[in-house]
Amino acid sequence: MTTGHSRGAMKAAADWYVRLTSGNASQADHQAWRQWQDERSENADAWQRVEAVTGKFGSIPPAIGMAALNQVAAGPHSSGRRRALKQLGLLIAAGAAGGLAYRQEPWAEVLADYSTGIGERREIVLADGTHLYLNTATSIDVSFDADRRSIKLIKGEVLIQTGHEQFARYRSFVLTTDHGAVTALGTRFSVRHFDDYSLVTVFEHAVEIVPKQNESARLILREGEAMAFDTAAMLTRSVADPASVAWSQGFLVVDQMPLSEFLAELARYRNGILRCDPAIAKLSISGSFPLGDTDAALAALTDIFPVRIDTFTRYWISVIPA
Amino acid sequence: MSSEHVIDQLAIAAFYQAHNPWLFGWLRKKIGCHFDAADLAHDTFLRVLNKQRDLQTIVEPRAYLTTVAHGLMVNHFRRRDLEKAYLAELASLPESDIPSEENRLMVLEALIQIDAMLDGLQPRARQAFLLHQLEGLTHGEIALRLEVSVSSIRQYLARAMLHCMAVQEDAA
Numbered sequence: 001m002t003t004g005h006s007r008g009a010m011k012a013a014a015d016w017y018v019r020l021t022s023g024n025a026s027q028a029d030h031q032a033w034r035q036w037q038d039e040r041s042e043n044a045d046a047w048q049r050v051e052a053v054t055g056k057f058g059s060i061p062p063a064i065g066m067a068a069l070n071q072v073a074a075g076p077h078s079s080g081r082r083r084a085l086k087q088l089g090l091l092i093a094a095g096a097a098g099g100l101a102y103r104q105e106p107w108a109e110v111l112a113d114y115s116t117g118i119g120e121r122r123e124i125v126l127a128d129g130t131h132l133y134l135n136t137a138t139s140i141d142v143s144f145d146a147d148r149r150s151i152k153l154i155k156g157e158v159l160i161q162t163g164h165e166q167f168a169r170y171r172s173f174v175l176t177t178d179h180g181a182v183t184a185l186g187t188r189f190s191v192r193h194f195d196d197y198s199l200v201t202v203f204e205h206a207v208e209i210v211p212k213q214n215e216s217a218r219l220i221l222r223e224g225e226a227m228a229f230d231t232a233a234m235l236t237r238s239v240a241d242p243a244s245v246a247w248s249q250g251f252l253v254v255d256q257m258p259l260s261e262f263l264a265e266l267a268r269y270r271n272g273i274l275r276c277d278p279a280i281a282k283l284s285i286s287g288s289f290p291l292g293d294t295d296a297a298l299a300a301l302t303d304i305f306p307v308r309i310d311t312f313t314r315y316w317i318s319v320i321p322a
Numbered sequence: 323m324s325s326e327h328v329i330d331q332l333a334i335a336a337f338y339q340a341h342n343p344w345l346f347g348w349l350r351k352k353i354g355c356h357f358d359a360a361d362l363a364h365d366t367f368l369r370v371l372n373k374q375r376d377l378q379t380i381v382e383p384r385a386y387l388t389t390v391a392h393g394l395m396v397n398h399f400r401r402r403d404l405e406k407a408y409l410a411e412l413a414s415l416p417e418s419d420i421p422s423e424e425n426r427l428m429v430l431e432a433l434i435q436i437d438a439m440l441d442g443l444q445p446r447a448r449q450a451f452l453l454h455q456l457e458g459l460t461h462g463e464i465a466l467r468l469e470v471s472v473s474s475i476r477q478y479l480a481r482a483m484l485h486c487m488a489v490q491e492d493a494a
Contacts, residue, residue, distance in 0.1 A: 067407070069404075069452060
């Protein structure tokens, strides 16, 4: 561990190294150097390090060593590498052909997984500028390489704002689920994974949907449209509802939604069971509910409707008629 | 064998089984060589296991593994390029001057160490330092070569030496 003293000693040692190799170091200089070493053990230790460094050069024939080290240094230097590794963009090879494989290319590669727990929401910005918003209980794999940008939605829901490719090379952007592939032909869309189907909503430009087992059923979905699809076919088309992604801003926004459906949505952000008594299931609810505090949302229900919240346990809550 | 130890072994085996296949595939695509990829995947796991006592604390295993693997891969390619550059230089020597295999290996190791030691040093300080340590040029000669003042050279050399000393310390 470096203490203040040993840091100072290292600096002094480096300075002595320069002074003594200058070609005009005098007897007095050498004397002073020896005295400096004797002053404290940190000094002698520091000088040992200098010797360890210079010792590494001993066995190398000068011209050859110089040439080899310079050839390799010709590429961009790797101090940038540490910076790049900090974000999850990785520097990639120009191609499997090898060569100077660590050279920085203009497009960054990412190979990563991201997930959220129940009630957790997350925003991720990837190296190409793509914004990914992950909703509750979501799991994705990201795989960007030199040829394409891929996201696999394993479960849950994402809102995607694709980043613009900065460089001449355009890589396609594809999101896959169990049910098929959604290729972005533009910028802003969301995909939600259900057990039997996936739901795509397009907010800007367009996407192409290809069901997994039936490529001929492919369809281009445009701005303002939503489509549910499964492995074999398109299922139901509807109008895009911007409120459906209000979660990305921290809210559950509904307009005349049946209470049972509302509670099913709210339950996605909570651990445990949230039941709705059939007698009140069809009550219609509208409003904007902060997802950061779903207990408050439930409590608010009692102000709007003639209902009661029955908390059997923390993890078993029923909404029943008052 | 304590039960804790057994659990560790199981966790490690599960981790390896879950991640080695895709990591190996990814590395092989990048490196183009089956054997090197297997070695690098192996080294990656070793490094991760040495650092992480508890694999459960790794929040995003793919991202973490690829970051570690990438670092090792960069070293791998760097070493290979140094070796190629060194051999290319040797090729230009007359037959009689070519050192023995044992010597070549020693020199190559030294080159790799020096290259690693100088990593992160700005180019001019690196150049000045190499001209001094390898070619034995004086401060004045280096100043002429790099077209800067002698006092600049002195600063470069001090900076380079300090940098190398720090690297040595970290490695220790």
